[in-house]
Amino acid sequence: MKTLVHIVGSGPAGLSAARTALDAGARICLIDDNHAPGGQIWRGGPARWTDARARDAWNLLRGHPDCTVMQDAQVIGCGGSRTLLVETGGRGVPVPFERLVLCSGSRELSLPFPGWTLPGVTGAGGLQALIKGGMPVCGRRVVIAGTGPLLLATASTALRAGAHVAAIVEHQPWSRLSAFGFGLLSRHGRKFLQAASLFAELRGIPYVTGARLVEAQGEDVLRGVVVRTGDRDIDYACDFLAAGFGLVPNTDLARALGCEIVDGAIHVDDGQRTSRADIWAAGECTGIGGVDKAVAEGRIAALDALGLPPSGRDLPLRRASHAFAALLARTFAPGASLRAMCGPETIVCRCEDVTRARLLPHRDWREAKLATRVGMGPCQGKTCGAACAFLFGWSHEDARIPIMPATARALSDFAKQGEA
């Protein structure tokens, strides 16, 4: 009987783990909440992929007799220690596992500023995902603001979709960005070339550095944005504002399963093993580092889950990608000065419309939740939890099942099957 490995998430880490496990003679079950494989980096489905690693993996997986793919399947938690609760097609399906590889990716760090709840304001990765999902931006004016390389990637996606990118507004000062450029050039040549070609593609678009968002403006819908650089305010008229401040690992399922979390990421050892002997993790959920890190870690995790040693090429690849991740984190960590974006009347919790002023008197996340309902709406703190951690230093490390909104019907299915 072949060993069965369950994998949650079909982004670069998940597809890489799935392909490696199949190659090594295992059976796999790949569970993904999206309608098409690829995660965020390879979003849009196989027909639109340009990365050969994605195509090769999918070509092997598709129709393979030892491969089960559950698409449009949302893991909403776990029942007992070795059963995933999965909602798919409106029904609740318990999925027992023996070996599990978590490739749950990341989500955006969204920091509040006046007007960030207006229709037309999105995350930076958010705008990219929406455009890849077919949202028409041709001829629309777009401003991209915040910090980190995702701003450039989003600008490229918007430009290729026909948008008019009015400006890219980067919080970090030019001195820090040029140090980052030298760091890339000296240690990560390929990344430097990628960045250089991205900049070449974006030439002509104003790139404002050392700046922060002051306000998104509009009555019922976004009309424009004000950014501040030094003591000067600049107004841009725009239809979409994409604001992104980096990514945070998606650890809700890992927490629910009892895996140890360190510094906001799933803690793993050299074999990508979590603190649980039957669970591995790979990709952004173990720390933000990009596609190469995810691919290498996915392969290492799958092999370790099958009791096999890592391949020789993956260890140096992972080492290099971790060094790149550290450089990214040093360069683009959102500075404390960004707290000034959030005024007293700025909404922090979008689900419950809780302002900063209402949160200020409270000592911690738990007390604030009880008093204001911050983090208690449909997203369960997935957006405002990290924002509150940044604004107030509150820890928001609790995972409750369901970790995603679920239908009563799915929950009742689990209850009937004795799993919930």
Next chain:
Amino acid sequence: MSPPDLSSRVVVDGVAVDVPRGVTVVAALVAANSLCTRRSVTGQRRFAFCGIGQCQECRVTVDGCANQLACGTICADGMTIATGGDW
């Protein structure tokens, strides 16, 4: 591969709109110039924000089924989409 110009006709708050096949409900809303998915608890207009099914801002009613995420739902021919923007 199907030609890219194949379209689906969906109805957004009573207005028919043609969108390319395979796009999300958010794409249909923007095509229909309807930049509102729901009203917040204090009555403000909201629209898709995170794009990846985390923030829950883009929930709409699809074919009578409430709380469907517009960013993760693919348009199907004949689909009826109701936003919370009209009240």
